[in-house]
Amino acid sequence: MNDNIFLVSGLPTRFSSPIVVRPYELSWFDVELPDPEPYDVVFRNRACLICGSDLHLYKGLHPFAPLPACCGHEVAADVVEVGSKVSTLVEGDRVYISGTGANLVPCGECIQCVRGEASRCENRKAPISFSVDGKPVSRFPSGFGEYTYGHEAYAFKLPDNVSYYEAAVTTDLAYVIGVVRRSGAGIGHVAAILGAGPIGLRTLEVARLAGISKIIVSEPVDYRRDCAEELGADFLIDPKMTDAVDEVLAATNGKGVDYVFDTSGSLAATRQGLKILKRGVGGLGMLVLMGLYEEPSLTVNLSELMYKAGKIVAEWGIREGRTQNIHDALHMLAEEKLSIMKWITHRLPEDKAVEAMEMLINKTEQAIGVEIVR
Ligand SMILES: [Zn+2]
Ligand SMILES: [Zn+2]
Incomplete structure (x- = not known):
């Protein structure tokens, strides 16, 4: 398919996503941007904070994300397309996405789901998948790339006065x-x-x-x-x-x-x-x-x-009280209770992702918080 073909909505049909295939190597792959399933949403990423776990992953030493895998799961984005049954978001909403690429979607049918315990679902699946050399890519897609895709339940609208740069620290x-x-x-x-x-x-x-x-x-x-x-x-x-x-x-x-x-x-x-x-x-x-x-x-x-x-x-990840903790975090950002921008030391474009991770690993350029932005 020609890369320059665009859908009527203005979205491309394909985009390029960075994937760590081997330790210390980031490669860009051409990926199809799917039409969203009924409850799914396509996001255009605006800011992605590089997490300490991304550095372990980039080195091939992440304990739960075997390579090939994607870095970048702490994302603030725009909603660019919604599935037919999405009721909480519309195109143009500014959102924080909880756990981009790392979130599995509950099946809605198993015993845990019908009990209303969707976070304990026994058959959770990735909303979108991609393989390299026959191996499924863990944590796909990358929050460093231009687009991501996921279930509406994982997106939270941003308060008007919270920037994408601040919102990327929400996770x-x-x-x-x-x-x-x-x-x-x-x-x-x-x-x-x-x-x-x-x-x-x-x-x-x-x-x-x-x-x-x-x-x-x-x-x-x-x-x-x-x-x-x-x-x-x-x-x-x-x-x-x-x-x-x-x-x-x-x-x-x-x-x-x-x-x-x-x-x-x-x-x-x-x-x-x-x-x-x-x-x-x-x-x-x-x-x-x-x-x-x-x-x-x-x-x-x-x-x-x-x-x-x-x-x-x-303690690993936002587990217990997930929704409350996320709302409290966004509220704290909106009320300007934190000095986040003091330690967001760098904002870099996607093609500088390797330099960004190297400076965090080597602790150079006074790097503390580094975001991939567009
Ligand atoms: Zn993280
Ligand atoms: Zn289930």
């Missing part, structure tokens, strides 16, 4: 809101945040809004630590230069912290996280794991953990 903001809420952390507590990348900085801002009384941030990269300071961290640690465990104990009169939000994805940091948990009776001290690990094996001294009555909680 991880909603995730962090859910994590902090479920942890129970709030007024009077002391927390340590390990890592000051996009998730760590968002955790810092949400923790501050939740009323956490003292927030300690440990981060080895200077410019990221500076950003944490600007966003209101009470105490900063450079774990390259000092012993992070000693520093935290000194900053807390030897007691340790009530909560550790470990966004680092680094086993060395996680070991420190266990050591700085407060000792106490009755379940004080919670270590919340929030970063994916490329080497996932950790040896834990279980007796030490029991002595501290500590808890380890692993």
Whole structure:
């Protein structure tokens, strides 16, 4: 088919989508843009935040997304075409799409679906699929490409004063809101945040809004630590230069912290996280794991953990309270409660996607939040 053929609606019949076929290699594939199924929507992407998990995927080390796979699932977009039964969106709506490419659509027929538990559907399927060399592409399509496709239930209208650039952070903001809420952390507590990348900085801002009384941030990269300071961290640690465990104990009169939000994805940091948990009776001290690990094996001294009555909680994705967390995130953005644009350091076009990921992996160009925009 000729690439220049356009439908009457003005949409192209094909578009090009970037796919990671081999580690550290992004290739563009010509893909058909389908007519939407009754409840599906075609979106034109406007901004896609590069997530830490995209970097694991690009390296071929994502634990749940085998290659070939697509990067880019944190997207703000325009609705450009809707299926015949879509009732919540119209062409031209500005939306945030939850989990572009990563969301499976419930079947509507299995026992979980008929009970109204669509998120537990036993037969979920991808809304659109594509194969490379006979292998299905995971997380297809990419939020870096021009178009994506999905079920209407995954799109949320943007408040008028929220830009595409701000809206692209909604996924991880909603995730962090859910994590902090479920942890129970709030007024009077002391927390340590390990890592000051996009998730760590968002955790810092949400923790501050939740009323956490003292927030300690440990981060080895200077410019990221500076950003944490600007966003209101009470105490900063450079774990390259000092012993992070000693520093935290000194900053807390030897007691340790009530909560550790470990966004680092680094086993060395996680070991420190266990050591700085407060000792106490009755379940004080919670270590919340929030970063994916490329080497996932950790040896834990279980007796030490029991002595501290500590808890380890692993949090992945926006699960429980998904819709509420997303609405709360969009509301926070609309009310300008966060300094998002302070750490969105770069906005680049699709053809710079490789450079964008390399600068995040190598921590160059002062990169923290990098978006692919159009
Ligand atoms: Zn993500
Ligand atoms: Zn089902």
